Amino acid sequence: MSELPEGALEGVRYAVFGCGNTDWARTYQAVPTAIDEHLARAGATRLVDRGAANARGDFFGDFDDWYSGFWGPVTTALGQDDEVPAPTPLLEVEFVGATRDPILRQNHLQLGAVVANRELVDMDASGARSKRHLEIALPDGMTYETGDYLAVLPLNPTLAVDRALSRFDLAYDAQTVIRISEGGHTFLPTDTPVTAGELLASYVELSLPATRKQLELLADATVCPPDKAALAALAGDPAAYTDEILTPRITVLDLLERYPACQLAFGTFLQMLTPLTPRQYSISSSPRWSTDHVTLTVSVLTAPALSGSGTYEGAASTYLARARPGTKVAVTVRPSNVAFHPPQSLATPVVMVCAGTGIAPFRGFLQDRALAAQEQGVTPAPALLFFGCDQPDVDFLYRDELDEWAEQGLVAVRPAFSVTPADGVTFVQDRLWADRAEVIDLVRAGAIFFVCGDGQRMAPAVYDTCTRIYIEATGATAERADAWMIEMQREHSRYVADVYA
Ligand SMILES: Cc1cc2nc3c(=O)[nH]c(=O)nc-3n(C[C@H](O)[C@H](O)[C@H](O)COP(=O)(O)OP(=O)(O)OC[C@H]3O[C@@H](n4cnc5c(N)ncnc54)[C@H](O)[C@@H]3O)c2cc1C
Ligand SMILES: NC(=O)c1ccc[n+]([C@@H]2O[C@H](COP(=O)([O-])OP(=O)(O)OC[C@H]3O[C@@H](n4cnc5c(N)ncnc54)[C@H](OP(=O)(O)O)[C@@H]3O)[C@@H](O)[C@H]2O)c1
Structure with a gap:
């Protein structure tokens, strides 16, 4: 271009946009600048001033700025309508529902x-x-x-989905269409293309322990005699099944990985599993x-x-x-449960006992109580929150919020820290026992006693502690205390547990 004689490009119209990077400062935009100048010198007509984009900065923004002034001069020079073409192809997307x-x-x-x-x-x-x-x-x-x-x-974790895909040698996006024989039923999507990955992620439980029936099906599909015998033996022996499958929660997928000779079809695998719940x-x-x-x-x-x-x-x-x-x-x-809601009246005291995420509903209760108190301009009756976690500075859930509510007199928090026990208090039930005088006062004042969280260990221990507190406070027999606890639950709904085993 540098050698083009003057006037050689008469009638040529052009625009130059240069892409560069200021990291190479010495040569930044040197070539586009030279081209622009040579074209002009050779008689070509510049339609738009040279643009420049810097990959070190806002590269696409630089282009968009320049491009916004591009079509005006170009359409005028070419004598065309100044209808600016859409910057990107126009795609029309129709949403047709989800599988x-x-x-x-x-x-x-x-x-x-x-x-x-x-x-x-x-x-x-x-x-x-x-x-x-x-x-x-x-x-x-x-x-x-x-x-x-x-x-x-939910959707199943990628880890489990990938394991299943890999066992059946399938790619995530392998398209499948499930067809079912007449009169049959399935929770899986039929007669519509779905990827193998989506089926595994969205429709089936992958992590439940294999049932004995499933073990039988796996044994039937296994060609290798020792493996077949091992699976059949587990299916046929309830004690071995409990020890080796149920307790360690061995899944169908675990077994398919353990026994590669099991030639289960992908469809049979899907059919064996329960729907994702x-x-x-x-x-x-x-x-x-x-x-x-x-x-x-x-x-x-x-x-x-x-x-x-x-x-x-x-x-x-x-x-x-x-x-x-x-x-x-x-x-x-x-x-x-109908009884597991904050009391209608702010004048009713509450005792709440929980550990870990068992605090969830009680945060809701306290938020509700705080806002209701604000709306009604009243001070609610006392609320005691017993909360168990590992350590004060690690997993004391919603601590700041609880502190604020405590300052406003809406709650008194009684924590228990299992990693750093103090004064004989390890778990929430220990704290309940230690602070029983306060609890007795509130229960006598008509408090409702709520429990939430782990139903396997914490809830039975809290129940037992309440029974002991009653016995100590009243001198009642164990039988009378049991009867009273049952009455408090069933007749008065004043001991309300929402627990999960
Ligand atoms: C009424 C109710 C309220 C609840 N509220 C809350 C709440 O507020 N917050 C909360 O966090 N949870 C709550 N849960 C529990 C929650 O519903 C789920 O059960 C929990 O989150 C686990 O579900 P997941 O899908 O993550 O685990 P899943 O995939 O369902 O796995 C859980 C199963 O895996 C087993 N398992 C556990 N550890 C292992 C392991 N190491 N190896 C193999 N198997 C294992 C468990 O025994 C369990 O059977 C509540 C439960 C109920 C019934
Ligand atoms: N509505 C509901 O039913 C509901 C709502 C929310 C949560 N939950 C359930 O509640 C459970 C809480 O689990 P999480 O992971 O949030 O809690 P977590 O962190 O496992 O446990 C919370 C605290 O409880 C302690 N703890 C251990 N054994 C105990 C025992 N025998 N008695 C009393 N406390 C004990 C733990 O101590 P260590 O760490 O030392 O073991 C820990 O400090 C889960 O099962 C969850 O699903 C149920």
């Missing part, structure tokens, strides 16, 4: 959206186990009461805070697998832990 719609309808689920998701535990501390606070915008028209549950249909979470907010948003307090289940191989990830808690703001989640509100 999971039937399973959602069946479970009365609709799509809500995650609004916020934050860690509540200091995960830098040794032994810390993640617990997360999620805010979810409910689907239109869905409402809730304090103490209700949110049911969530929604998990319930106590709502940890009050509709007085927001009628159409809920918060959840989720303990994230990640631990060395009981099977002894790899890591076990709980489906829903892992799914929720990883959900980002904006993620659509299939949810529905489910009512809790």
